[in-house]
Amino acid sequence: MLEKVVCETEVEIKNAEGLHMRPAMQFVDISNRYDSKIIVTNGKTSVDGKSIMQMSMLAATCGTKLKIKAEGPDAEAAINALQELVENEHFGESLP
Amino acid sequence: MEIKKGIAVSPGISIAKSMVIDSEDYRIPYRAIEPSQRTSEIRRVKKAFSDAIEELNQLEESYDNKGSQIKDIFAVHNRFLHDRSLQKKISDMIRSELVIAEYAISNTFREIASHFANEKDAYISERAADIFDIARRVLKHLLGKKREEIGNITEEVTIVARELSPIQTAGFDKKFVKGIASDVGGRTSHAAIVARSLGIPAVVALEDLTSVVNEGDTVIVDGNRGIVIVNPDENTIAEYNEYKDEFTELGYKLNTLKEKPAITRDGTKVTLLGNIEFPNETQTVLEKGGDGIGLYRTEFLYLNTTTEPTEEDHYNAYSQTVKAMKSKPVVIRTLDLGADKYTQSKRFVREPNPFLGLRSIRFCLQNLMMFKTQLRAILRASVLGNVKIMFPLITNQQELMQAKMILHDVMEDLSDEKIEYNQKIPVGIMIETPSAALTAFSLAKEVSFFSIGTNDLTQYTLAVDRGNELVSTLYSTADPAVLRLIRTVIQDAHKAQIDLSICGEVASEPEYIMLLLGMGVRTFSLASPMIPEIKQIIRSVTITDCNKVARKVLSMNSERHITSYIRNAARKIIPEAF
Incomplete structure (x- = not known):
């Protein structure tokens, strides 16, 4: 039986235009590479990190802090990859 | 209630x-379903999604090398169409509210979009448009040929x-x-x-x-x-x-003015023309006592169909209009659309700033085949009555010369083919950009009339998008900057002894009439249902009073003061119009 790991982190949206359609797409594309369940929270609502509809409805603007929680066998790798995308690569977009 | x-x-x-x-x-009809129909409605949703995905895949292939932005749009749409939680949301609505698939899809997408539209951040609120795009993509398949x-x-x-x-x-x-x-x-x-x-x-x-x-x-x-x-x-x-x-x-009372001339109390004759979009509107213009057509917008020919209108399509519309007006003037304006809304097939050519982009005469000068087709039809119709041709959105002399040269080419072609046309057809331009207004003295030498399009002139002068609720209060033709430009154009037209008319919305706004008369305007082109009301105003004023209003207004420097001054001046003379 696979080991169930829970891993959590907090990230800040850094690119100027926020989590619009293209970044949301990049986010769910990475989430979907992992078996773990991914939950993203903005303090008010929690959404499925694998659904572009739910992710885009977070309406996260530049400066918004999001909690990402992964649950599953590859939780740690998933968290690392998502953190890299949001904070270091900032979706390949420009900063404000 | x-x-x-x-x-x-x-x-x-x-x-x-x-x-x-x-x-x-x-048009999305609301229809309730029986509980037994739930499964089949949900199946229709699934089918619509899979059809949309298939179409999208084909589109993506055909756009293989056409820039990453378009590909990104397709990719985002694709993710949405594959989003299981989205389909579940729609199915849940069908299950719990017992509605047809179309309604559930439209409503679900609208709910998602409204979520964005309420956000203050502009980047986010604009996403609502993306959501509607995806909704259309799905609904198209569901409604198919049934679409109403x-x-x-x-x-x-x-x-x-x-x-x-x-x-x-x-x-x-x-x-x-x-x-x-x-x-x-x-x-x-x-x-x-x-x-x-x-x-x-x-x-x-x-x-x-x-x-x-x-x-x-x-x-x-x-x-x-x-x-x-x-x-x-x-x-x-x-x-x-x-x-x-x-x-x-x-309305009946005002219509009794139909046979009476538009003449001021001190005897100045004014010409009132109608703005039209469709040939059958000539009827209203004549019923309301219009002296002709001052602005025939030809865009509907392009917007009504998904295919390009043929020369015959143009000719049929123009000849119908011109014949109906008999010897009265008909000013036909050439295509005044941007690439952003030209035809369905070109929908993806989005410009970041369409009002400053490839629109109107600029679009025509880059699409010569299309432009020449329209010009041929106008010229052919010119022998049927009193036709004039008008180019929109001229911003400099070179554009005007180019447009005139193309008109000349088309004339030569017609002569070669022994097709009749009016060789002396009057050519005019819309003055609707600050650059055209400021160079009106030189443009006037090249044309036989000006028509001031106050809507665009106001928007371009004040840098205000008239459709944007956030700034639309800044939009006013009574702004001193706009009025100065209008005055310049009127003076330059008079100096060059060419005809001048006003065809923007202000021509149908009662409070502006005295001011415009005082500034020297003698021809107004307006929505024809408003002709009787404006005629009544003209028949109630004297040019002497109008001149006083204009002199006073041109010495004022606040839009608010001007607006309230012209309103009061008009109210004093014709209280019943307000």
């Missing part, structure tokens, strides 16, 4: 059942929409469309212009009207006071029926 306040943009009262239309050509077009309305209705595009309004039949009410828009938005020219009562800027009206609700549109009443009670309906009759009677 619910009462909503908006902006009155076209006078009159209408009481009719509502027809709610989606942001594009689709606005052109096919067969009963009296009030059109309720978030926003109306030129494509939609082009199909309106006055016989059935009794009133128009929209969430967004302003006095000069396209829907407002069309409503006025067809004489349909309209109220815009009602904010969330579409969310409170259901298909089939009775709706009163009060285009005089800017009020819309949803599901009125019996008393209200009775009250409004009475009010409607009174208003119609006032």
Whole structure:
């Protein structure tokens, strides 16, 4: 039986235009590479990190802090990859 | 009963059942289903999604090398179409509310979009448009050939929409469309212009009207006071029926002016022309006592169909109009559209700044085949009556010379083919950019008339998008900067002894008439239902008084003071117009 790991982190949206359609797409594309369940929270609502509809409805603007929680066998790798995308690569977009 | 306040943009009262239309050509009917139909409706949703995905994949392939932005749009749409939680949301709605698939899809997407539209951040609020795009992509497959077009309305209705595009309004039949009410828009938005020219009562800027009206609700549109009443009670309906009759009677009274000339009390003759969009509007122009057509907008020819109009399509429309007007002048304006809304097939050519982009004469000069087709048709129709040709959005002399040269080429072709046309057809231009206004003295040497398009001139001078509610209060033709430009154009036209007219919305606004007369305008082109009212104003004033108003206004430097001054001046002389 696979080991169930829970891993959590907090990230800040850094690119100027926020989590619009293209970044949301990049986010769910990475989430979907992992078996773990991914939950993203903005303090008010929690959404499925694998659904572009739910992710885009977070309406996260530049400066918004999001909690990402992964649950599953590859939780740690998933968290690392998502953190890299949001904070270091900032979706390949420009900063404000 | 619910009462909503908006902006009155076209006078009159209408009481009719509502027809709610989606942001594009689709009309989404609300229909309940039996519990036993749930499975089949959900299957229809799945099928629509998979059809849309298939179409998208084909599109993606065909766009293989065409820039990453378009590919990103497709990729995002693809993710949405594959999103299981989205499909589940729609299926859940069908299950719990027992509605048809179309309605559930439209509603779910609208809910997602409204979530964005309410956000203050501009980047996010703009996403609502993306969501509607995806919704259309899915709905298209579901509605397929069944899709109900606005052109096919067969009963009296009030059109309720978030926003109306030129494509939609082009199909309106006055016989059935009794009133128009929209969430967004302003006095000069396209829907407002069309409503006025067809004489349909309209109220815009009602904010969330579409969310409170259901298909089939009775709706009163009060285009005089800017009020819309949803599901009125019996008393209200009775009250409004009475009010409607009174208003119609006032209209009859004004119509008795039809045979009387538009002449000021001190004997100055003024010419009143109609703005039209469709050949059958000539009837209204003549009924209302118009002296001709001062602005024939030809865009509907391009918007009504998905294919390019042929020379014969153009010719048929023009000849019908020109023949109806007999020897009265008909000023045909060449295509005035941007690439952004030209045809369905070119929808993806989005410009970041369409109003400063490839539109109007610029678009024509880059699409010569299309431009020449239209010019040929206009020239052929020129032998049937008194036809003039007008180029829109000229910004410099070179553009004008280019357009004239192309016209000349087309003339030569016609001569070679021994086809008749008026070799001395008068050529004029719209003055609707500050650059054209400031160089009017030199442009005047090249044309036989100017027509000042105050809507665009105001928008370009003040750098205000007239359709944007956030800044639309800054939009005013009474701004001193705009009035100075108008004065320059009038003076330069007089010096060059060429004809001059005003064809913007201000020509139909009672408070502007004295000012414009005082500034030297003697020809007005306006929505024809307004002709009798404007004629009555002209017949009540003297040029001496108008000159005084103009002199005073041109010495003032605040838009607010000017607006209230001209309103008061007009009210003193013709209280009944306000």
